[in-house]
Amino acid sequence: MSAPLPACRIEGEGPVTLVLLHGIGGNRNVWAAQFDTFVRAGYRVAAWDMPGYGQSAPIAPCTMATLAGALRRMLDALRAPRCVLIGHSMGGMVAQELMAADPAGIGAVVLCGTSPAFGRADGDFQRAFVQARTAPLDAGKTMREVAESIVPKMLGEMPPGTRARAAVIAVDAMAAVPQQAYRDALEALVGFDQRAALPRMDVPVLLVAGEHDTNAPAPVMAKMRDKLPDAEYLCLPGAGHLMNLSHAGAFDAAVLDFLSRRLA
Secondary structure (H helix, E strand, O other): OOOOOOOEEOOOOOOOOEEEEOOOOOOHHHHHHHHHHHHHOEEEEEEEOOOOOOOOOOOOEEEEEEHHEEEEEEEHHHOOEEEEEEEEEEEHHHHHHHHHHHHOEEEEEEEOOOOEOOOOOHHHHHHHHHHHHHHHHHOOHHHHHHHHHHHHHHHOOOHHHHHHHHHHHHHHHHOOOOOHHHHHHHHHHOOOHHHHHHHOOOEEEEEEEEOOOOOHHHHHHHHHHHHOOOOOEEEOOOOOOHHHHHOHHHHHHHHHHHHHOOOO
């Protein structure tokens, strides 16, 4: 019996499908601003709920390889002859995993707030990372309480009204993540390493960093540019980790400019 397809929101028409991949605390709803902008620009837009998130069934085992396999099945089901992967944070890692394993039909990649590796799954830093993020849950905190604690630190510099609206979307998305899905995603994340595959990613790549992102610091993303055959790098002033929410205008403009120049 074949695995179920991930759930996704699809809007718009056009010869190119932009596939939006959220991070570990997100879901399809964090891309609302991008749907408005990209559909108006003439693209077909699809945003998934990563397996275990939103309306998507969990996947077992949950690894970067199986998540990339689920993404490939979704792309095939979309019947899109040409796709652009736009991956944020863990979504950017899933995009890199797929590009290393099966890049057919993918014409360009946008990686934002992400990195090419996390390290050894059994390393001391990695174990400490997982423990720090699961300890509040072990102590009885809800995912909403965890989100309310960490989301404000990921928004960067922005006007108070805009910050409040972005925070509501981000907190609601993370609050909706099942605890087991979050734990499974953390375990998949810490073993990720596709540094060796960067020189083989032979499509145009846009790297978007946030000036105040401490999850995927701008210098880490800048170094990725030197390893990729055809990459552009942009650091969004004032932005934190959640740049597609907090600085949607600048983020969307950068992506559309890149696509207009690099997709023949």
